[in-house]
Amino acid sequence: MDNNRLSSTEISALWTTYMNDCASVCFLKHFMNVLQDAEIRPIVQDALNIGESHIQTIRSLFQQEQFPLPKAFSDEDLHLSAPPLFTDLYALGHVYGMSRIGLISYGSMYSTLARKDVLDFYAKALQQSAELYQNAVNLMQSKGVYDRPPKIPYPESVAFVEKASYMSGWLGEQRPLNALELTEIFFNIERNYFGLLLLTGFLQVTQDEHIKKYLMKGKHLAEKQIKTFNTLLLNEDLLGTVPVAMEVTASTTSPFSDKLMLFTVNVLQSTAISTLGHSIAVCTRKDLSAQLAKFMAEVLAYGDDGLSLMIEREWLEQPPQAPNRRKLMQV
Known part of the structure; x- marks a missing residue:
């Protein structure tokens, strides 16, 4: 038995990533075709380049393994003549949201892998998602469209839970x-x-x-x-x-x-x-x-x-x- 064959977890990660990136590329191509904002275009282009590079890497790996390539999505699922369905700011928000999902999913996938070439691919994918996320957050903040989470006062000291009522929420004081x-x-x-x-x-x-x-x-x-x-x-x-x-x-x-x-x-x-x-x-x-x-x-x-x-x-x-x-x- 060839111990270097892709494991089930590696197949799962690569297959899922290929499907998701093929879908994502369709959205990003639409955005690039209709975007007007000169500050947003570069970050959407970066996301598109990353998605296309992932697709190419996985396609090559599957061909090397003689593994059937998923049908997934292509330009057949995209109508570039259509007018914009979303505003430019939504395109920026889309990159932000998808890079957050990438950070979570790639991190989870990475922890299940062992083969070096697959590990290397997901290590790079994680780094790309982190950079894309940071760039998206920075641009959203500069445009005033990043909604900050609620702020609370800093605690004055370390405290420990003293009562089981800490977990309550039905009746009485919450x-x-x-x-x-x-x-x-x-x-x-x-x-x-x-x-x-x-x-x-x-x-x-x-x-x-x-x-x-x-x-x-x-x-x-x-x-x-x-x-x-x-x-x-x-x-x-x-x-x-x-x-x-x-x-x-x-x-x-x-x-x-x-x-x-x-x-x-x-x-x-x-x-x-x-x-x-x-x-x-x-x-x-x-x-x-x-x-x-x-x-x-x-x-x-x-x-x-x-x-x-x-x-x-x-x-x-x-x-x-x-x-x-x-x-x-x-x-």
Whole structure:
């Protein structure tokens, strides 16, 4: 047996990255085709260059391994003649959001790998995402469109929890939200606002009524989470987080295929599950943990609806899987 063959975790990482980057490149090509802002264009171009380099590296590696290349997405899923669906500021926000997702997913993938060439690829991908994220944050701040998380006073001294009521949140006096919980609330609002804008754009351009109904359900779910988390902040006498608008245009001409739009929503839904799971793990106030768990159940159900739609249309590309030994043994 060749011990240098790709392991299942390495196949999983490379296959997922290839699919996601092929989809991302379509969005970035659309942005580059319509962008007017001279400060935003270079950072979107950097993101596009990184995505295309990832695709080329993985394609070469798969060919070397005689591994079938995923169909994924290509210019067939992109209509470059379409007018802008999003504003220039949204394109910047898109790079910011996707680089954050890259930092999380590449870090997680890196911790499962062993083969040197694959490790080297993800080490570089992590560095690229970090630089892209930093550049996006810096530009957003200079343009006044980066929404800062809530600020709290520095503690005067070290303190330890003295009562089990620290975890309560149902009845009686509630403790204030701690810094870990405020972080989770802020980024859950930001994530949902990003998804809300994306879904709004998709709703304007899809003509498929079944897909439109699915996207509308996602839009309502994102709005519900934003409202709930903002109410939590307001109840703590903290300012609610209202991100600076990075609007959708009035275009009703789609730059993207329905297949690409559904795939993108599915990727964001998967990210939401991971984010909510992390939030539940670090939040100790029971009312907040319960609300997060409720949202996770709703997002899981929403994701099932999306997968069903993709399967019905034969758009869901199957990840590589282990052989069915029982079938092979005919037992």
